[in-house]
Amino acid sequence: MSQIDSAITTANPIYKPPPAWRTTLGMLWRDKFAFAAACILLVVIFCAIFGPMLFEDVATRQNLRGRNAPPFDLSRGWLFILGGDQLGRPLLARIIVASQNTMAVAAGAVACSLLIGTGLGLIAGYTTKTASQVIMRLADVIMSFPSLLLAVIVLYVLEPSVGNLVIVLAITRIPIYLRTSRAEVLEVRERMFVQAAQVMGASTKRIVARHILPVVAPTLITIATLDFAFVMLAESSLSFLGIGIQPPEITWGLMVSQGRPYLTSAWWLSFWPGLAIILTTLSLNLLSGWMRTALDPSQRWRLEVNKEKAKND
């Protein structure tokens, strides 16, 4: 008997779905643009974390002989492949070092607004009407505020540091998450499994955290990815206008603005940091487009069908 059992199991092994990270990675590999985007973002994240450690010295060492050194000239070493800036510092190293501030501001702002906005949205969607009204009106006020103006006022009053930039940008982005999560909660709370949980006596806290949040999360993460690009552009604009991060700290936006006086003689000073911004935001846009499909159960087949096709071919 036991022999037969084991024979059956060996002949017909129970189908085991591959682990989740492998299917995700497979779906990513199938969309080549999204895959390239993910690679670029990984490089940027690596630069942001380790860049300053590796290149801080080189990036701040001035060398007046290499002032505005032209790009694609390897005679000064590979760090000068993108040229040198107005004080003869290698642009490549500076871009790598600047990625830390740029990423830190954007990541901090997105994380803060995601957490606060989602929290408030869950409260607005799942509690009393008065709380919801107050929160939504508050969101209206923030939405009608020209965000750049708010940034200017606050950064003028406070010191323009990384922390304050994060606060300002986070405040202006909160309504996006708040509105989305509230709208989703209003829809999800009427579904059968939430009612079932209520009937079984789950506490509100548990229902929100264990039943509603997981349903809402994919949408929010997709929006956050897209928003990351937006916040990066906003931070760059602020730094460009001179009210964001102040020198000697650097961000990509600030580098573009520092290169502006040399536009006619040394275009590369502004060009490369701008290109870094474009590449990163473009990657984020591509990746968020992919996530919209991959995280949506009703759309996911678009990425999985290709696999079947590829097998048959």
Next chain:
Amino acid sequence: MRAFLGKRALASLISLLGLIILVFFLSRLTGDPTSLYLPLDASLEARENFREINGLNDPLLVQFGRYMADLAVLDFGDSIRRSEPALDVVLRAFVWTLQLAAITMTLVTVAAIVIGSLAAFHVGGLFDRIATFFSLIGASAPDFWIAIVAIVTISLNVAFIPTSGTGTVWHWILPVGVLFIRPFGLILQVVRSSMITTLGAAYVKTARAKGVKNKSVIFVHALRNALLPVITVIGDQAAALLNGAVVVETIFGFPGVGKLMIDSILQRDFTVVLAAIFVTAIAIFVMNLIIDILYAVLDPRIRY
């Protein structure tokens, strides 16, 4: 319709009030304008006099009460810097911004709708890929960088296109061109995806089966229904432009309301800041109303 209008006006009024309170107190935090406008060696008397004239001596709450009372009769006070009514200063700048926004959004809307619809017609075709690629880049590029690149590549090589300022038709080309790119990329993507959904609808297939020409299937049958989500995005983008394209206005020396707001904050010209916020808020309110009416025009099922 009237009830809807009243409700909307009330909601907007509340958020406008919140906005004015916020800006009033926040902007006072930036400091006392006295030391900015009087010379360093101005006597105490002169400083006191300056504060008295501009009503800066009273407690903040009294100042606020007086401001609100004046606001009730639409008196925005005088600009400290220019010694003329703040509203005049703002309206002068706002006319420029309005023109810029109107021209840009008209071009963007027409271009995005035409190209987006054509791209959606052959999904995955060459035209679609090119359009999608460029719209993605357009939506990702920082406008200040495009402006700089445009100055270097176009303005310095083409003699009749100036780098900044206003005056001739040629002065408009670069600001409009730079402002065009981002909204164009965003709206094109929405047009495309919305159009793809609509083209799959049963009534479009019916029209095709009847033998209606491709052109009129797209632009007569499908477009009208596909436009609803597009209009929302157009509204958002237009609102952003009405708030002033600060960066582009700064780079091209364009005397718009965005630049005015930032300059006024830096010069602590509070009355101008508040007047500018008031004017743009009303403009955005009107524009949102127009968009709501457009919804109803496009889709007769929508009633307010």
